[in-house]
Amino acid sequence: MKSTFLTVEAAGPVATITLTQPDVRNAFSDEVIADITRAFTWVGAQAQVRAVVLAAEGPAFCAGANLNWMRAMADYTREENLVDAGKLAEMLRVIYTCPKPTIARVQGDVYAGGMGLVACCDMAVAASHAGFCLSEVKIGLIPATISPYVIRAMGPRAAHRYFLTGERFDAAEALRTGFVHQVVEAEALDSAVDGLLKHLLSASPAAVQACKKLVLDVAGREVDEALIAETVAGIADIRASAEGKEGVQAFLNKRKPSWLGG
Known part of the structure; x- marks a missing residue:
């Protein structure tokens, strides 16, 4: 621009x-x-x-x-x-x-x-x-x-x-x-x-963006059932995502994840 x-x-x-x-x-x-x-x-x-x-x-x-x-x-x-x-x-x-x-x-x-x-x-x-x-x-x-x-x-x-x-x-x-x-x-x-x-840049792009949103969503809120449910859904969603699965598999197999050229 x-x-x-x-x-x-x-x-x-x-x-x-x-x-x-x-x-x-x-x-x-x-x-x-x-x-x-x-x-x-x-x-x-x-x-x-x-x-x-x-x-x-x-x-x-x-x-x-x-x-x-x-x-x-x-x-x-x-x-x-x-x-x-x-x-x-x-x-x-x-x-x-x-x-x-x-x-x-x-x-x-x-x-x-x-x-x-x-x-x-x-x-x-x-x-x-x-x-x-x-x-x-x-x-x-x-x-x-x-x-x-x-x-x-x-x-x-x-x-x-x-x-x-x-x-x-x-x-x-x-x-x-x-x-x-x-x-x-x-x-x-x-x-x-x-x-x-x-x-x-060494971290998962999707996880970094999700973490930023997590901080924005959670900061200052009361810890109640709604917040707990949202955080449970958040970790479930990222674990089931393509980058989440890739990151865990890379860690377990001791290799670089795809976003680092693995």
């Missing part, structure tokens, strides 16, 4: 979506939101793609809202704001529910709405110099649209602090709260992402 604001590379099993507006710190606008939504929808539908990396150019990963977009929003009616926020919410939903595993490659600062991009990815690796901030309260706003994903990522206790104070925190604190999974020096960022990709 063509875009002025990002690039999409999907030549093999890994697709990389890169935000390419370093001059505005890869900030959101209506057009950027639409293109990110289209990009994740497209890569999610590509059969050969088994993992997606979300990256960015320049010193910032994403600074939230573009200033020109904010100026336009300042004059919106409530109804116009509902439509506008709905587009951001749809972008976040598309990333979060992308059928492929997603990795945020965080090379720089992440502010406001950009925090939602990181939180919506299944995994996040950050450079040690990256800073993080939920800055909305500083300008009289709240991080409402991104909140379901950010709270899931960092937990309610950390959210109480950083939503309310708008403090900037470093990569070490992002790691401590669980907002990111790994922090490395900038020069080791690609190697760390490649390490995660190696694990993802």
Whole structure:
């Protein structure tokens, strides 16, 4: 797909979506939101793609809202704001529910709405110099649209602090709260992402997708009869699937499974 604001590379099993507006710190606008939504929808539908990396150019990963977009929003009616926020919410939903595993490659600062991009990815690796901030309260706003994903990522206790104070925190604190999974020096960022990709690509493609759906379906739910029945059906379905049978047979026969060329 063509875009002025990002690039999409999907030549093999890994697709990389890169935000390419370093001059505005890869900030959101209506057009950027639409293109990110289209990009994740497209890569999610590509059969050969088994993992997606979300990256960015320049010193910032994403600074939230573009200033020109904010100026336009300042004059919106409530109804116009509902439509506008709905587009951001749809972008976040598309990333979060992308059928492929997603990795945020965080090379720089992440502010406001950009925090939602990181939180919506299944995994996040950050450079040690990256800073993080939920800055909305500083300008009289709240991080409402991104909140379901950010709270899931960092937990309610950390959210109480950083939503309310708008403090900037470093990569070490992002790691401590669980907002990111790994922090490395900038020069080791690609190697760390490649390490995660190696694990993802060595696993059964169908099982990886099923595991992602499992987490989305189970997280936060009460353990009741309905949930137990769903999980029982889930393991029964995957055991009876072609890849499930192939994986077990490969393990028992001490050979590589078909998805690794066995």
